[in-house]
Amino acid sequence: MRATVMYSAGDVRIENVPDPKIVESTDAVIRVTRACVCGSDLWPYQKMERSDTGRVMGHEAIGVVEDVGADVRTVRRGDFVIMPFAFSDGTCAFCHDGLQTSCIHGGFFGTTDVAGAQAEAVRIPLADGTLFPVRANTDDALIASLLTLSDVMGTGHHATVIARVTPGKSVAVVGDGAVGLCAVIAAKRLGAEQIIILGRHADRIALAKDFGATDVVSERGEAAVERVRELTGGYGVHSVLECVGLEQAMNTAITIARPGGAVGRVGVPQEQTIPGSEPAFYNNVTVGGGPAPVRAYIEELLPDVLEGKIEPGRVFDRTVGLDGVPDGYRAMNDRKAIKVMVAP
Numbered sequence: 001m002r003a004t005v006m007y008s009a010g011d012v013r014i015e016n017v018p019d020p021k022i023v024e025s026t027d028a029v030i031r032v033t034r035a036c037v038c039g040s041d042l043w044p045y046q047k048m049e050r051s052d053t054g055r056v057m058g059h060e061a062i063g064v065v066e067d068v069g070a071d072v073r074t075v076r077r078g079d080f081v082i083m084p085f086a087f088s089d090g091t092c093a094f095c096h097d098g099l100q101t102s103c104i105h106g107g108f109f110g111t112t113d114v115a116g117a118q119a120e121a122v123r124i125p126l127a128d129g130t131l132f133p134v135r136a137n138t139d140d141a142l143i144a145s146l147l148t149l150s151d152v153m154g155t156g157h158h159a160t161v162i163a164r165v166t167p168g169k170s171v172a173v174v175g176d177g178a179v180g181l182c183a184v185i186a187a188k189r190l191g192a193e194q195i196i197i198l199g200r201h202a203d204r205i206a207l208a209k210d211f212g213a214t215d216v217v218s219e220r221g222e223a224a225v226e227r228v229r230e231l232t233g234g235y236g237v238h239s240v241l242e243c244v245g246l247e248q249a250m251n252t253a254i255t256i257a258r259p260g261g262a263v264g265r266v267g268v269p270q271e272q273t274i275p276g277s278e279p280a281f282y283n284n285v286t287v288g289g290g291p292a293p294v295r296a297y298i299e300e301l302l303p304d305v306l307e308g309k310i311e312p313g314r315v316f317d318r319t320v321g322l323d324g325v326p327d328g329y330r331a332m333n334d335r336k337a338i339k340v341m342v343a344p
């Protein structure tokens, strides 16, 4: 089959690789209906050291189950499924707590150990705990939104959970990428009254407003902090959703939280330390977050997608076949596309 293989920063190729097959009796193999390129794929795209074997990329997909191992019980051949970006057994202490991204037998797709889904097919370890079968009628128009439940919509939602968004609260979203835009949807969905998006790309800002953003801050650094304070009576916001992962974004996030507020961080950090220690301390700001347990959130978010109450699939502004994936990486890296969908 054909798959997307990254060999080093900027070097993404479409190659023939062996077809995935059942290795463990708890595996499944799915044929990929749609996959996509993630903002977090851009970190290796910018930094990856050269590898001779390469890495099959992609951790977001929906697809159809083609084969299952002898011990798979809850999914069957022909099921239409959502593949969360992490695999998990569904039975350990952390899976029971709804934190599948810490599953003791789990891991992530698109790593050097487990092949990814920007491919024609993908092997799913621990299929019962990992895959979410969607047995409702799935209109083609819903495909894009269902795909976001594999990562970006669940990740945006996770930021709101960690930052304790509740009805009537003020929220700031740091970052206008696909996750930031989904975080706006998630904040609106939970009843936030004021939703301030920090970003500067006209197309993304327009979408954020459509999704429910009430204010836009295009400044950066200290000027952004000033502007958010102006918009919040001088206090800062109750909840900050950090959807970037860079030091300046994190620093801004902590500084615009009001005393007693919380920062939910879902941008993959690119530094070893968290900045803003002093303002976080003196303002009693809670800082939390990490890889979103999107598997746990599908149950909650799926009905809203199926009923058309939320349309996170609108974050996709380009669709490519596998041959177009290298261009898709380039477009996202150059900020010429918000999020690229892959139709293998």
Ligand SMILES: [Zn+2]
Pocket (backbone or CB within 6 Å): 088, 089, 090, 091, 092, 093, 094, 095, 096, 100, 102, 103, 104, 105, 106
């Ligand atoms: Zn587990």
